[in-house]
Amino acid sequence: MTALRARAPLAGVGLLIAVFAVFFLLPFAGLLERGLDGGAWEAMTSETALDALALSLWTSALSLAIAVVAGTPVAYWLAHARFPGKGAVEALIDLPIVLPPTIAGVALLTAFGRKGLLGAPLDDWFGLTLGFSTVAVIMAQLFVGAPFYVRAARAGFAGVDAQYERVAHTLGASRLRAFARIALPLSWPSLAAGAALCWARALGELGATLIFAGNLRGETQTMPLAILSAFERADGLTAAVALAILLLAVALVALAAFWLLAARGRGAA
Amino acid sequence: MTLDFAARARLGGFSYDARFEAGAEIVVLFGHSGAGKSLTLQLIAGLLRPDVGRIAIGGEPVFDSNAGLNLPPQERRIGYVVQDLALFPHMTVAENVAFGMSGADRERRLGGLLDLMRLRDYRDRKPRSLSGGQQQRAALARALAREASLLLLDEPFSALDESLRVELRRELIRLRSELDLSVIFVTHDLREAHLVADRLAVFDAGRLLQFGGRERVFRQPADRRVAELTGVANILRGRVAAARGGELAIEAGGASLRAPAPDGWRPAEGEAVDVAIRAERVNLRRLDADDPEQPNLVRGSVREELAYGATHTLRFESALGQPVEVEIAARPYEVLGVAGQKAWTLELPPEDLHVMPVSPESSPSLSASATTA
Numbered sequence: 012m013t014a015l016r017a018r019a020p021l022a023g024v025g026l027l028i029a030v031f032a033v034f035f036l037l038p039f040a041g042l043l044e045r046g047l048d049g050g051a052w053e054a055m056t057s058e059t060a061l062d063a064l065a066l067s068l069w070t071s072a073l074s075l076a077i078a079v080v081a082g083t084p085v086a087y088w089l090a091h092a093r094f095p096g097k098g099a100v101e102a103l104i105d106l107p108i109v110l111p112p113t114i115a116g117v118a119l120l121t122a123f124g125r126k127g128l129l130g131a132p133l134d135d136w137f138g139l140t141l142g143f144s145t146v147a148v149i150m151a152q153l154f155v156g157a158p159f160y161v162r163a164a165r166a167g168f169a170g171v172d173a174q175y176e177r178v179a180h181t182l183g184a185s186r187l188r189a190f191a192r193i194a195l196p197l198s199w200p201s202l203a204a205g206a207a208l209c210w211a212r213a214l215g216e217l218g219a220t221l222i223f224a225g226n227l228r229g230e231t232q233t234m235p236l237a238i239l240s241a242f243e244r245a246d247g248l249t250a251a252v253a254l255a256i257l258l259l260a261v262a263l264v265a266l267a268a269f270w271l272l273a274a275r276g277r278g279a280a
Numbered sequence: 281m282t283l284d285f286a287a288r289a290r291l292g293g294f295s296y297d298a299r300f301e302a303g304a305e306i307v308v309l310f311g312h313s314g315a316g317k318s319l320t321l322q323l324i325a326g327l328l329r330p331d332v333g334r335i336a337i338g339g340e341p342v343f344d345s346n347a348g349l350n351l352p353p354q355e356r357r358i359g360y361v362v363q364d365l366a367l368f369p370h371m372t373v374a375e376n377v378a379f380g381m382s383g384a385d386r387e388r389r390l391g392g393l394l395d396l397m398r399l400r401d402y403r404d405r406k407p408r409s410l411s412g413g414q415q416q417r418a419a420l421a422r423a424l425a426r427e428a429s430l431l432l433l434d435e436p437f438s439a440l441d442e443s444l445r446v447e448l449r450r451e452l453i454r455l456r457s458e459l460d461l462s463v464i465f466v467t468h469d470l471r472e473a474h475l476v477a478d479r480l481a482v483f484d485a486g487r488l489l490q491f492g493g494r495e496r497v498f499r500q501p502a503d504r505r506v507a508e509l510t511g512v513a514n515i516l517r518g519r520v521a522a523a524r525g526g527e528l529a530i531e532a533g534g535a536s537l538r539a540p541a542p543d544g545w546r547p548a549e550g551e552a553v554d555v556a557i558r559a560e561r562v563n564l565r566r567l568d569a570d571d572p573e574q575p576n577l578v579r580g581s582v583r584e585e586l587a588y589g590a591t592h593t594l595r596f597e598s599a600l601g602q603p604v605e606v607e608i609a610a611r612p613y614e615v616l617g618v619a620g621q622k623a624w625t626l627e628l629p630p631e632d633l634h635v636m637p638v639s640p641e642s643s644p645s646l647s648a649s650a651t652t653a
Binding site (some may be wrong): 172174175177178179180181182183184185192193196197 | 311327353360382422
């Protein structure tokens with residue numbers, strides 16, 4: 012009797028988990044089922060799809076690279092510095108994470124667009140237009156993706172006992188060497204997780220790109236935009252599904268490769 | 281190798297002030313936790329910055345507030361073992377030890393150090409899989425690997441078992457003389473301080489109370505607080521009745537004590553003084569009713585007794601009006617038949633009495649609580 016009473020809530024929890032799992036898995040099953048339709052392969056290998064895929068891959072990789080190069084020192088500094096208003100600075104850096112992407116797009120446009128705060132003088136003096144270009148794609152991805160990296164890296168650096176680097180200094184290590192030999196390897200898992208999130212966010216970027224960079228094939232049409240365009244055409248669902256599967260597959264392969272590399276990096280460190 | 285150290289600092293509510301020097305010797309920084317011992321090492325290493333002062337290693341200044349000089353830690357040639365060791369968790373023992381090494385014969389020197397610290401079998405292990413003692417040996421090897429001639433050791437042997445401690449202390453003393461090392465050694469263990477120190481610096485609440493040769497500090501503490509910290513059980517408050525030549529007559533309670541006048545200081549007649557005598561220096565004599573009243577012989581009766589095996593500690597209520605603690609070895613304890621006999625004559629030999637000035641901040645009530653604690 013007691014055993015039965017003890018098991019009843021467990022069964023309830025089990026059912027809840029099962030429903031939850033189905034909710035998350037069923038859409039993938041739907042994608043695959045549709046993808047097996049005729050015409051999917053054709054859509055995947057169409058010039059539009061391959062152009063969008065190539066653009067997506069190289070822009071998101073470049074966004075990630077910029078986020079890592081610029082974000083790592085920022086994260087390290089935030090993890091160690093103490094100054095008044097630090098909380099506000101951190102909140103500001105986290106802001107794009109919670110900001111709806113469409114707002115990010117509008118905000119970028121008001122700053123760097125042809126009539127924007129910085130965009131207008133750039134256009135007037137140098138004839139330089141950032142909006143609706145491939146540069147704008149990268150800027151949109153960086154804007155929404157980099158905070159994920161900075162946030163994770165900051166937490167990673169803050170988690171390394173400061174005593175290790177102090178001791179490294181007493182053993183003759185310069186700041187750079189202490190960083191490379193101590194802080195970097197010890198916070199590696201956080202950096203890797205942050206980089207993966209940043210890249211995934213950049214790859215999936217739609218709203219900000221659409222508003223700030225537009226949807227020009229070969230120039231600003233990344234995979235998410237290509238999927239949207241396909242979907243908006245009459246009977247475009249098959250093509251949209253095909254592109255979605257393609258993006259999903261590429262993302263999975265890239266993430267798997269990334270984790271393998273990260274695991275090896277941790278082992279070697 | 282030499283170290284010249286003078287620094288003042290205010291850190292939060294803690295004020296620090298100390299000045300000492302070291303040659304090719306082991307200087308022990310001794311005191312309770314929070315006294316400023318570890319802080320001293322951090323100041324020398326450059327991990328903390330004094331407000332005012334001058335620190336020179338081997339004659340070369342590394343910090344000088346007047347000259348605006350403050351070398352970063354990596355430019356000060358020291359070997360430093362921090363209290364929590366801070367072995368790099370992602371590196372093997374060998375990688376840890378080799379971290380600060382440079383030069384061509386790294387591999388050979390690494391092997392030598394691992395042998396010296398008996399870590400050869402653990403060279404490819406990560407620190408977390410080592411015992412506390414092995415970790416301390418690895419940290420010591422890493423500090424030695426820099427071949428710095430100033431070693432800063434923060435309680436380096438605390439996690440070791442006694443036999444290894446003894447061996448490493450001996451090793452340290454050998455290294456000091458062979459490599460012309462200056463060693464600054466932090467400990468709160470009185471016995472360890474006694475064993476390794478050439479000179480002793482006694483810290484309390486951020487201040488260096490006394491700095492001098494080990495024997496001098498132990499035998500002639502500068503004041504009541506130093507005496508308490510260095511384990512003097514009996515600190516008797518008295519008054520100078522007479523001062524003639526090299527000798528003082530001191531009234532304490534109803535008894536009188538003769539004591540040699542201290543070096544470099546001559547109390548005036550009528551001045552209050554503290555008189556220190558270690559528990560093991562007090563002799564027990566059988567009580568003889570016919571004994572004439574003599575200086576340095578005081579009647580007492582046992583109030584409390586603690587048996588430690590090799591020694592016994594007896595607390596007496598005495599004619600000095602203050603309790604007196606006596607430590608006696610097991611053999612004389614038995615020969616004299618101390619057990620079962622309450623009333624004794626306590627002999628306080630003049631040569632074992634040390635007269636100290638009464639420092640303003642050390643009140644007798646404070647010492648009473650410290651000696652009974």
